[in-house]
């Protein structure tokens with residue numbers, strides 16, 4: 001009985017913590033949790049901003065008057081800079097150097113007007129709870145195949161994460177401006193349609209231009225129950241309500257999942273848009289995590305998907321330059337069900353879509369509001385990941401690969417490295433007889449190079465191919481023939 005009473009008190013306190021949200025909110029970092037866990041803090045209704053298991057801390061947004069409730073919970077508590085948690089007076093209404101709602105719209109309409117052959121004007125896909133347009137932009141060239149696969153990028157599903165639409169504006173700008181100069185930009189736009197929804201949660205983002213700047217959820221405060229909004233990234237239909245870890249049934253929690261899967265107009269728009277474009281891959285942008293994070297499914301439970309090795313190797317390559325951590329949500333932070341990534345990856349409504357989530361390496365939610373250099377830096381870090389995701393996705397469609405056989409006397413090719421390759425491709429082959437015939441093709445089937453290797457011992461051998469100076473970035477096929485057997489493997493040239 002006593003335990004229930006304490007839980008009741010906690011619930012009341014939790015509601016107060018959230019509902020008293022105002023200008024007195026602070027962000028604190030708890031190092032070394034004591035007698036509690038991330039999960040228990042969430043269950044108690046605390047607003048978890050970021051988690052880092054490696055460095056052993058959790059960041060929490062809390063009304064200053066409730067700071068004392070945290071005193072016993074961690075070895076050290078540090079108050080984080082004010083700019084992390086709110087827009088400073090000079091930046092309210094326009095979000096400082098982040099793109100506010102009007103600037104985001106102006107950016108994409110201007111880009112479409114400047115590059116009409118590549119960037120299509122924004123198209124409304126539906127309306128938010130308060131009736132604002134949720135718009136998409138398509139970027140592609142008029143070259144290449146007629147049925148190009150779609151790749152989907154989106155940001156600001158959580159309205160207090162303004163680093164994310166900056167990252168996608170930067171990527172769109174790079175694709176459009178570099179199409180004529182950069183072989184990779186040309187390759188991506190000649191072979192795919194890049195779709196971007198820069199503001200998934202426009203009501204929350206508009207609300208954040210004033211007030212406490214801490215709106216994460218949508219602005220549905222009334223339907224069907226009184227709440228402080230619905231966490232759109234817990235409202236998707238794959239394993240929705242699987243459990244209460246990182247996804248709350250409590251209407252005033254920051255991770256409130258809503259009354260039913262796809263109950264919200266914003267998630268319905270993303271559902272129908274995704275099913276229409278049927279993407280081969282997607283990238284879902286969030287902020288923040290210090291040092292950055294790349295996340296892949298499953299998110300609802302800490303277990304690998306059938307695509308674990310692909311997710312892992314791509315994430316490893318994507319983070320090779322920026323040093324972001326990568327892994328499943330449950331490994332890096334905490335599991336959460338009903339999120340956009342799991343639903344995009346696996347459901348019967350569209351083809352399998354290799355989906356990644358990113359936590360941008362920003363300083364808190366608003367910490368770069370006066371710092372263009374910091375914004376430029378995290379945009380560049382994410383641009384490389386966006387490029388590589390596109391290249392990897394395009395390397396996995398539209399080409400036949402011979403299955404590698406196993407056993408003695410059977411030809412196989414293994415150990416392609418590095419992949420992607422810049423200058424020199426190394427690979428190993430298991431060879432049944434003393435001669436090999438090697439051919440390199442590009443994705444359109446043009447032969448790039450061809451050579452023989454004679455007088456080999458049968459067994460494993462190491463081979464090497466120097467990338468010709470003029471070979472453009474893209475996906476290539478390595479074909480090896482020996483003793484009337486043929487095998488092949490893809491690799492990507494990226495420089």
Ligand SMILES: [Zn+2]
Pocket residue numbers: 158161285286287
């Ligand atoms: Zn988020």
